[in-house]
Amino acid sequence: MLDHHLDALFQAAADRDPDRLFGHASQLYAATEDADEATLSAVAARFGEVFDLVPPGIGARLGIVAGALAERGADPAPLAEPLVGQLTGLLEQSAAFAAAWRSATGEAPPEPDDDDPDWLRNTAGRLTGLPEHEAFELADAWASVYMAHMPILSILQLSPKLRAALPGRERLVAALSAVSGDRDDLEWLAGLLAVLEDEHLIVLHRETGRGYEVVIGGIGDNFQLHTLLADVVSGPEDHGLIEGVQPDPGWVMAASDGDVDPEDGPVHGQFNLVDAYGKWIWNEGVPADVPKLDGVRVVVLDPPPYARSWSPGRRYPMMPGTIRLERILPAGEAAAWMARIAPEGGSE
Structure with missing residues (x-):
């Protein structure tokens, strides 16, 4: 049953169908409710491979499921590299967004507003001087980075091994530092990365x-x-x-x-x-x-x-x-x- 959900998840990713993708991810998580740790770990290891197949904004939403699998008992180690890589890329794009926003408006970057369906389009539209697709990608990264950092909070709390040897730590810390002055909502991650x-x-x-x-x-x-x-x-x-x-x-x-x-x-x-x-x-x-x-x-x-x-x-x-x-x-x-x-x- 779990393999069936995973196969469907990967097919939805290949078909670039986000509605099916999120639906299968939700069904997969529900189906693991009674799974033992070995089964959960096997599911999480394969689940971690899906992040290479989807855009970062979609991956940020899938990351919530990955973190939830770890909290349920899955070994978080196989999830660390894809989750950290995804978050680092979004943070680097967020730094570019903040610079572009200041250049275009002379203002501090805005807080993302999940309740405004037009926030992304309106925000990207103010990044004058950039191609439309690039402006949208940067604004999307700025809006997605909070969600993308949440599963990292989970896996770092759950695994001393990852706290001691997190893959991609140096680049992640540098990317986080570049936006920390504008993103107070990421301070919990900064604290976790400093844990001895x-x-x-x-x-x-x-x-x-x-x-x-x-x-x-x-x-x-x-x-x-x-x-x-x-x-x-x-x-x-x-x-x-x-x-x-x-x-x-x-x-x-x-x-x-x-x-x-x-x-x-x-x-x-x-x-x-x-x-x-x-x-x-x-x-x-x-x-x-x-x-x-x-x-x-x-x-x-x-x-x-x-x-x-x-x-x-x-x-x-x-x-x-x-x-x-x-x-x-x-x-x-x-x-x-x-x-x-x-x-x-x-x-x-």
Whole structure:
């Protein structure tokens, strides 16, 4: 049955019949409701081949189905290359659209309006100086890029392997950066592309002089990092850990792989996070913002200068946050690190 739907999907793509194409894509997805992961993965792998057969605007709509298959349990790896390639091309065309729009109108590019059936035609018509077909393609890319980025949000949240080694990442990041000033609606993707995976941190507790090496992954912001750091270094003093900083278990679960909206809130901050150079590590930032010292990101745990609280959860609900205490640093190694960091009382 699933092969039948896939065959029909590819035939519709070959016939350039979008109505049939979307109809078969919807039927295919409905037919996978009870499929196991192996079957879903086989379907997704073949589904990923259809993107080479359709224009990017149509592919952006098909990408929603691809992302939904991944969320249902399909291995997202075979989908990554076609989805990233499609999105990157649309982003590059979007940058060209923004430049052409400014040149033609002197204005900032407009927000796409899905509720206006004439938006695409009217917008393309204002790109004076371009051939009609080129103006339409650029406007269509500008309108399609949001939908095209949505399945990338899904597969990146679901796969640590893709976060660590996404095909086409460098070109995608460059294309995204070129339009980020005009497209606030893509900031969630920018955040996901900055997520660190299998990243080693040196964590220093200034008050006790203790040090730790931890390994993090899937952490979307420093609110989440703050909660998980407090959990991983908390414990009995005679075990080399820090007493009195244990966060509520509900907060920890919400920051790792539990319910993202628990009743155990708000979270209360246990520390003031500071980098090796004395700058505050703001909770609103991301772990990738923490600067390196000799190739390693260093987080210093200082006493909180005032009470901080925030809602429990994760910025990216489908992405489990992980942290592992790799080792407690020997006293001499911890002291050596402490001697190299900026003194307490650094700038905000």
